[in-house]
Amino acid sequence: MKNFYMLDIDLTTATSTKVEVTHLFERYIGGSGVATALFDEIDPTIDAFAPDAPIILVTGPFSSVFPVATKTVVMYKSPLTGNLGESHAGGRLAMAMYSAGFHAIRIRGKAQFPCTIEIDDDDFKLNSASSLRGMSALAAERILRDHYKSDYKRSIVRIGPAGERLSPIACATVDSSRHFGRLGIGGVLGSKNVKAIVISGGKYWKIDDPKAFNDYYSKLYQSVVGSDLMKKYHDLGTPVNVVPLSKLNGLPTRNFSQGFFENAAGISGETFAERHLAQQTACAHCPCGCIHMATLRECFDPDQHMYKTIKVSYDHELIFAWGSNLSIGDSEEVLKLLYYVEKQGWDAISMGGTIAWACEAYHNGMLTTEHSDGLVINFGDAETFMKMLKRISTSHNEFYCDLEKGAVFCAEKYGGKNFAIAFGKNEAPGYMTGLHSYLGYATGVRHSHLDSAGYSIDQKKINSKKTDNEWTKSMFDEAVLRVMLNSLVICLFARNIYTPQIICEGLQLLGYDGFDEQRLQEAAHAIHAMKIRQKKKLGFKFSELYLPARLEKAATTCGHVTSQQFDEQVKVYEELAETDLKLLD
8 A cells, every 4th residue: 555645734833744644544545534534633612713723635545546536625614614614626636736745734823924835746835925915816826827837737726805804605716617615714724824725746656557557447437438427517517407406396596485497598507508618627637527617708998898708617506506596597697796706715605695695684674775785685686796796895894794704694693594594504505305405404524415415315205105214314325425435535426437346446456455345334434423523523413403494485396394304304314323423432
């Protein structure tokens, strides 16, 4: 087995240490598993913005070795929820960490000045980023790419002005169009005075058995490009879901008040492809090409009729958050809003969900024009939404500062908790298919719809005779499987390609001796349990999970959902989790 190393960075002293962590990768595989093991050392009462609160980046043993193993895991304490924060991003980051010789990077302390972290092979240094203060995430990347020269491919992680303002819904942008979204990693980086991280290197593992490696690699490659297993992600991408979900009554519309959007065709994957698609790109070491980039023309000199053409990435979650959920049915309006969100560096789902709450709070009289300083906030009014975003970005008044703190914070201050659509304080993603979609958002170990695919469970339930309890058990099993995939770290789009048998074969090629399917399953359960234990240390309680009252009134793909149903299945899920926790005793 190859050796795995972590770069341990102390920003306060501007020093770093190279630490061997092979034992953690042997036990916890990599990615989510190793990150959780490293995070387990922190004081659970620590403030998310405290200098000692760590940021931990981890890749997996398959990263930059096998196709579609493209993601990097970042773990931190979330300033939005106060609990475990975990985000995954593609791009070139996993490749850059691998080629620099590190499968893990831990960042602690606080820099004495606004800085960029530069890692080039074993060389580490902090550089002043004072000139980048206030700069958009997009502009910062262009400047850094031109400034930092390297013989190797670089990856650039950076925050926008929202992260500098310590917004708990700020994200970090990775390379051209990928993100560490959700749960406020951008604010955590900002609290450490880190504007950007630039990584490059030229180290690579030697392949011990080239023939066996090539045979295995070719088998995986053909599954990606020569079968239908990933075809939809390449063709229209996840926006292919927009119209079918609307027809199934599962597309969140007007702040989750209904699942059908009458203008779904105007923001469908087909419409974006026909009107805006400029190119399809891929993360490093992935042959799929699922990243869809749209062109947006922006006028910068109306008198001379002068325009610039901008590329904006789009997917189902972004289209839901700034399209159907805000009742915007024009694809160009969606792109304009997304572009502004991208420049500021907000998590698009959280900011969109917070604006949706504001629309309803205004309609219900909880907000007035005194709060909005004259703006009338209505669903479907893209022009007003843009004005709101600009006011948020300039801290126009107390209300606009509050909108940068998420829907639950605003609801607790102004009212409307029953229609602040969030689970564990994290704004909900773009599926309202029924009970198990909501249950997945609430119980997922990183509060992501991808944790356990409850939305997929709901669709399988149609015309099924299985009980809710049985489906919850299926969802729990899927959550355990995905924790293992997230420890490798494999893009979940390839989950049907990387079967347990295929995974074990790959691990054995990399020197993980004796790693059979049983051991893989045991490791997955242990990692999942460890994450739940860590969440509980940080204050998570199953008993405090609740279904926002609005969702009881909204019909879904599987009909109406009651709080009683939700509470019952939370208990079922908790019992399954407690069984796994006993594995750690």
